[in-house]
Amino acid sequence: MYKYDKIDQQLVNERVAQYRDQTRRYLAGELSEDEFRPIRLQNGLYIQRLAPMLRIAVPYGLLSSKQLRKLGDIAKKYDKDYGHFSTRQNLQLNWPKLEDVPDILAELATVEMHAIQTSGNCIRNITTDQFAGVAPDELFDPRAMAEIMRQWSTFHPEFALLPRKFKIAVSGTKEDRAVVQMHDIGMEFFKNDNDELRIKVWVGGGLGRTPILGSVIHESLEWQHALSYCEAIIRTYNMHGRRDNSYKARIKILVKAIGIEAFKEQVEAEWVHSKNGPLTITQAEFDRVSAYFEPMPYETLPANDASFDTQLASNPAFTAWVKRCVHPHKTAGYRAVTLSLKKHGEAPGDASSAQMHTVADLADAYSFGELRVSHEQNLILADVKLSDLFTVWEKARAAGLATPNIGLLTDIICCPGGDFCSLANAKSIPIAKSIQAQFDNLDYLHDIGDIEINISGCMNACGHHHVGHIGILGVDKGDTEWYQVSIGGKQGNDASLGSVIGPSFSAEEMPSVVQKLIDVYVQERTPEERFIDTARRIGMDPFKAHVYAESEEVTA
Amino acid sequence: MSQLIKGNQIAQNEWTRVIPPTFGDEPVRKQAGKVVMFKLHDEETFTQKQIDATEIPATGKILLPLTVWLAKKESLATRMAAGEIGIVLQTHEPIEKLVEAFDDLNSLPVIAVYVQIFADGRNFTLGNLLRTRYGFKNELRAVGDIMRDQLYFLKRSGFDSYLIKEGRNAEEAIASLNDFTQPYQGASDDVPVWRRVNRSQV
Numbered sequence: 001m002y003k004y005d006k007i008d009q010q011l012v013n014e015r016v017a018q019y020r021d022q023t024r025r026y027l028a029g030e031l032s033e034d035e036f037r038p039i040r041l042q043n044g045l046y047i048q049r050l051a052p053m054l055r056i057a058v059p060y061g062l063l064s065s066k067q068l069r070k071l072g073d074i075a076k077k078y079d080k081d082y083g084h085f086s087t088r089q090n091l092q093l094n095w096p097k098l099e100d101v102p103d104i105l106a107e108l109a110t111v112e113m114h115a116i117q118t119s120g121n122c123i124r125n126i127t128t129d130q131f132a133g134v135a136p137d138e139l140f141d142p143r144a145m146a147e148i149m150r151q152w153s154t155f156h157p158e159f160a161l162l163p164r165k166f167k168i169a170v171s172g173t174k175e176d177r178a179v180v181q182m183h184d185i186g187m188e189f190f191k192n193d194n195d196e197l198r199i200k201v202w203v204g205g206g207l208g209r210t211p212i213l214g215s216v217i218h219e220s221l222e223w224q225h226a227l228s229y230c231e232a233i234i235r236t237y238n239m240h241g242r243r244d245n246s247y248k249a250r251i252k253i254l255v256k257a258i259g260i261e262a263f264k265e266q267v268e269a270e271w272v273h274s275k276n277g278p279l280t281i282t283q284a285e286f287d288r289v290s291a292y293f294e295p296m297p298y299e300t301l302p303a304n305d306a307s308f309d310t311q312l313a314s315n316p317a318f319t320a321w322v323k324r325c326v327h328p329h330k331t332a333g334y335r336a337v338t339l340s341l342k343k344h345g346e347a348p349g350d351a352s353s354a355q356m357h358t359v360a361d362l363a364d365a366y367s368f369g370e371l372r373v374s375h376e377q378n379l380i381l382a383d384v385k386l387s388d389l390f391t392v393w394e395k396a397r398a399a400g401l402a403t404p405n406i407g408l409l410t411d412i413i414c415c416p417g418g419d420f421c422s423l424a425n426a427k428s429i430p431i432a433k434s435i436q437a438q439f440d441n442l443d444y445l446h447d448i449g450d451i452e453i454n455i456s457g458c459m460n461a462c463g464h465h466h467v468g469h470i471g472i473l474g475v476d477k478g479d480t481e482w483y484q485v486s487i488g489g490k491q492g493n494d495a496s497l498g499s500v501i502g503p504s505f506s507a508e509e510m511p512s513v514v515q516k517l518i519d520v521y522v523q524e525r526t527p528e529e530r531f532i533d534t535a536r537r538i539g540m541d542p543f544k545a546h547v548y549a550e551s552e553e554v555t556a
Numbered sequence: 557m558s559q560l561i562k563g564n565q566i567a568q569n570e571w572t573r574v575i576p577p578t579f580g581d582e583p584v585r586k587q588a589g590k591v592v593m594f595k596l597h598d599e600e601t602f603t604q605k606q607i608d609a610t611e612i613p614a615t616g617k618i619l620l621p622l623t624v625w626l627a628k629k630e631s632l633a634t635r636m637a638a639g640e641i642g643i644v645l646q647t648h649e650p651i652e653k654l655v656e657a658f659d660d661l662n663s664l665p666v667i668a669v670y671v672q673i674f675a676d677g678r679n680f681t682l683g684n685l686l687r688t689r690y691g692f693k694n695e696l697r698a699v700g701d702i703m704r705d706q707l708y709f710l711k712r713s714g715f716d717s718y719l720i721k722e723g724r725n726a727e728e729a730i731a732s733l734n735d736f737t738q739p740y741q742g743a744s745d746d747v748p749v750w751r752r753v754n755r756s757q758v
Binding site for chain 2: 005006007010011014015018022030035038039121151152153154155156157158159160161162227235238239240242243244245273278279282284285288
């Protein structure tokens with residue numbers, strides 16, 4: 001992974017000093033609340049319902065074991081002994097003290113980490129596929145480009161105060177796992193017919209109050225122009241994006257208002273001036289950064305392992321885990337492993353300090369000392385030998401990290417919600433827990449198969465509810481919490497936005513609502529169909545009829 | 557009294573910003589009962605009535621709103637020639653209108669970019685474009701809601717003088733012009749770090 005040189009280290013050190021002074025001025029009354037707000041937000045610090053929340057950047061989801069241990073130590077020292085991994089592959093602390101944040105940043109800087117631009121109206125953490133570099137279907141490892149873009153976007157002077165937040169995702173696979181169409185800019189790297197690296201660029205996607213999938217603005221951009229083209233897009237947005245209404249300030253609203261063709265014309269007119277200029281990425285810089293992402297020193301291994309096959313044949317619990325949590329790898333004899341942070345009854349994405357240490361130890365012993373955070377809020381060991389899987393499973397299981405539910409109903413994507421977040425209309429974690437309790441039977445979960453349930457506590461959509469096969473959105477109706485349910489959303493290449501099935505439900509009703517949706521699916525599915533396939537084939541009506549029919553009987 | 561930072565130090569402010577009067581009947585946009593502070597691109601800055609009523613000091617160096625200059629330029633030609641007039645551009649005003657208003661932008665001794673609220677980051681793009689695209693070489697001044705925490709970004713966006721808002725300590729703010737030693741990206745002041753230094757040797 002990328003290692004800081006003196007320039008990177010100096011920058012984060014200077015940031016710590018800068019933020020320390022900003023905090024000092026705020027506490028001394030030299031900065032008003034309104035003035036301090038954008039400053040602390042650009043450093044990931046929210047003032048929340050119960051305490052501040054600090055969001056720590058995990059660039060494109062990649063962590064070293066040393067960094068994860070430090071995060072565990074920080075959670076223990078400054079927080080309540082746990083952290084929350086977010087859908088932007090970052091780590092959030094829910095209970096730090098505002099006055100402690102400069103010290104936390106200083107500790108982070110010792111392991112090449114920071115909280116720069118994890119919130120605020122600026123370019124946010126650039127996200128990518130959690131299997132980057134190891135996925136068999138990968139055409140291009142996007143991590144070097146993600147790092148080049150991370151550096152470019154860090155303290156970008158022109159884009160420090162955009163109309164609204166700005167999210168970029170990069171991907172290098174056929175099967176999109178980085179949800180590029182849901183981002184302000186999405187970049188899909190591919191090789192053209194002449195084997196040249198190109199980028200398909202999407203713009204104006206996003207969830208939130210107005211969910212829109214991105215539009216293609218460039219079909220085949222030469223990689224050297226990635227930065228100048230992004231600058232042309234963001235400059236156009238900075239000048240013309242709406243600032244008068246924060247709900248209409250995302251780039252998607254601008255693109256939609258003037259149309260993708262007109263927007264593209266403006267961007268191209270802007271780009272003429274900077275194309276081939278100093279922003280053009282040189283081969284030397286690309287090579288320098290790429291060197292940090294060379295393949296791991298893999299052993300030459302056979303494709304099969306006898307001990308693994310034996311365990312697989314004799315241990316059903318291990319088999320269930322392998323089926324859900326172990327993923328193919330480019331290199332023979334290796335696999336990627338997802339450590340589930342979705343244990344039933346625990347808040348999705350939460351990890352205790354002890355679990356962080358366990359995962360760091362596992363990474364050191366079995367996966368070259370590195371790990372990844374997925375936008376589904378799980379942790380990944382990307383390079384585990386087939387012969388080590390059984391041991392990894394046993395150790396992960398002992399730490400509560402081996403729930404074999406990846407991709408299953410209880411692998412719920414969930415924002416912190418009203419328990420923590422001051423933006424939330426409703427709680428989300430208790431809904432996730434009650435659904436997990438309703439479906440706390442692994443055989444049944446495996447029978448239901450692949451399904452994604454995404455929960456957001458408000459329309460800001462941190463829980464990506466629009467692209468959940470079942471999406472749940474917390475709404476506020478006269479001081480009580482209600483939940484709006486949609487079905488038919490999906491991430492990936494054939495992404496779609498879900499449709500709301502009807503009037504919202506109380507928290508108590510939610511497990512049975514999900515149960516009824518599943519009942520319809522189980523009854524209607526063909527043998528090969530996943531929930532989303534059935535939902536797309538038969539449409540909304542059968543689901544709607546079943547969910548609402550019975551509740552009407554009850555009230556009648 | 558607002559203090560001016562120029563050339564890394566507190567400097568005498570020789571320029572008086574001319575502000576059109578308000579009559580209370582100017583159009584105000586509201587959203588959920590609150591006045592919208594941000595004007596949209598190309599939205600009217602001052603009404604004709606405000607422009608007509610603007611009093612222009614008879615002597616001294618003055619910063620005029622672009623719209624006022626355009627309305628009164630005939631009567632101010634000699635003062636412009638004498639170098640007594642600079643132009644204030646607001647962040648929602650199209651930069652092209654400024655550029656088209658002068659045969660040579662560098663005939664202006666100073667251009668000031670005004671932000672009403674510091675969260676309005678359009679001034680960064682305007683500064684950058686004035687320097688890199690339109691070749692403006694004279695003083696580029698940030699005015700309005702300007703505070704310490706924007707200075708580093710303003711500097712990198714081509715500004716070289718900063719009128720710190722009233723009640724703020726400008727002496728202390730000077731330090732923030734150098735918050736960071738070696739920025740990553742290219743901007744109006746420099747090329748990207750990988751073109752600046754040989755990073756494989758760092």
